[in-house]
Amino acid sequence: MRFLIVSFDGLRPDLIDRNLTPNLARLQNAGMTLSGHRTIYPSETRSAFPSLVTGTTTSRHGMVGNKYIDRSVTPQRYIDTADAVLLRQLDLESRGRLMSAPTLGEILASAGRRLAVLATNTPGTTRFFHHKAEDFGHIRLSGHFREACTPDEVLAETEARLGPLPPEPPKTEPDTAGQDWITSAFLEVVWPNYWPDVTILSYGEPDITSHFHGTGADATRGIIAHCDRQFGRVLDWWEAEGAAAGVQIMAISDHGHITGHTRVSVADSLREAGFRPGIAPASDVDVVVVPGQVGALYLADPTDNQVARLVAAITHEPWCGPVFTRTKNEAEGIAPGSLGHHLVFADHACAPDVSFCFRADDGIDPFGLIGGTFYDNDGRTGLGVHGGLHPNELAALGIVAGSAFPARGAVSSVPSGICDLAPTMLHLLGIAQPQSMSGRVLYEVLERQPKAPHICSETFEARLGSFRQVLRRVRVGDTTYIEGGIAEG
Structure with a gap:
């Protein structure tokens, strides 16, 4: 075979x-x-x-x-x-x-x-x-x-x-x-x-x-x-x-x-919140914003307090979708409002201090396809993007x-x-x-006549002020798949 x-x-x-x-x-x-x-x-x-x-x-x-x-x-x-x-x-x-x-x-x-x-x-x-x-x-x-x-x-x-x-x-x-x-x-x-x-x-x-x-x-x-x-x-x-x-x-x-429908600048938002962002580690950079459609933020000083401060800053932005940080307990991340990296199977030593998705929705794009999002790149609106949890x-x-x-x-x-x-x-x-x-x-x-496996759904939620995020997963036996994540507020 x-x-x-x-x-x-x-x-x-x-x-x-x-x-x-x-x-x-x-x-x-x-x-x-x-x-x-x-x-x-x-x-x-x-x-x-x-x-x-x-x-x-x-x-x-x-x-x-x-x-x-x-x-x-x-x-x-x-x-x-x-x-x-x-x-x-x-x-x-x-x-x-x-x-x-x-x-x-x-x-x-x-x-x-x-x-x-x-x-x-x-x-x-x-x-x-x-x-x-x-x-x-x-x-x-x-x-x-x-x-x-x-x-x-x-x-x-x-x-x-x-x-x-x-x-x-x-x-x-x-x-x-x-x-x-x-x-x-x-x-x-x-x-x-x-x-x-x-x-x-x-x-x-x-x-x-x-x-x-x-x-x-x-x-x-x-x-x-x-x-x-x-x-x-x-x-x-x-x-x-x-x-x-x-x-x-x-x-x-x-x-x-x-489809990307609204262009934003994560670096500008962080700068306005008092951070010194950059795209690579440097002496004058306190948070690295890794370029891409997935939000990956690496702090020069990744203490719990700094992570919480960073999460508080981005969750106030209209472009911020689901947010993940180091694991605190079975569901939460160490920063209020965040979920744990482990819930999306991203809890590796190389993982960012804060991971986030750009906020997405079920709007219909110009081609009649479902799915739109904020984005941070040089492209015009209406182009395809990916990386998040839609x-x-x-x-x-x-x-x-x-x-x-x-x-x-x-x-x-x-x-x-x-x-x-x-x-x-x-x-x-x-x-x-x-x-x-x-x-x-x-x-x-x-199998020609397969037995139906046991399937169950699970939902996780986190809040910070008016910000609310929900992560949906589904389990087949002992294996878990991510169905999607949304944020609002």
């Missing part, structure tokens, strides 16, 4: 239909759709894909955001995980502990199996799928970036057949060439010549186009359709050859998008098909998540699941 994971970065599952994505719809007819599938918090790519390959949340793998402050060194440093060379340096410096949980590539290698990666995401994201591929001689190919590719001879073989790596297009242009290149690389080189046990084929779209054009814009719908056509080539191969060879397909996304940021594509999944054209409404895919694959491969994995085996999609 072998596995092919096909990822569409930032694809909202409610954009799947027979007209826009006929090939994903074809896969739905051949397998089972996971209608309650979700990502983790923060709903950012370089937190979510580490969760895919470690089978656990940020609290265990440590990639707490696309960008974070590394406090393990002096002086502290700002880390942008888009940089593949930096990630390799960090892994070597930490003696192989870039992530604080074993990854799928390492687990497969220890069992004599191989993971191959082909991706058009950033160099850092591509590395995250298998950050130690070069150590095991496994294949990792980027559709654009040589620094993320290994081994050299496989890259040379692929370029000799397909032509050189296409250059990265401008951010304002949908990336079609990269998706074509990695699809051909899988079909014409990697599969026929190397037969990996698990392959991750990751389309970096429609995420980039959504960020620069809007989640439901014509350009975004165009690149979704293009990626679906490339996936159609893969599905044709699977129906003709792959399924008979025992290949199971999982089609996923790492998060959804909602249900459409957390919603992720999930479709499984193959001989291991007996249902055809069925829908499972049982909650599931990105952390469940690696445990399910390891179970089917007969490889022991490490204790670090918090995801579960998706037995309900493996």
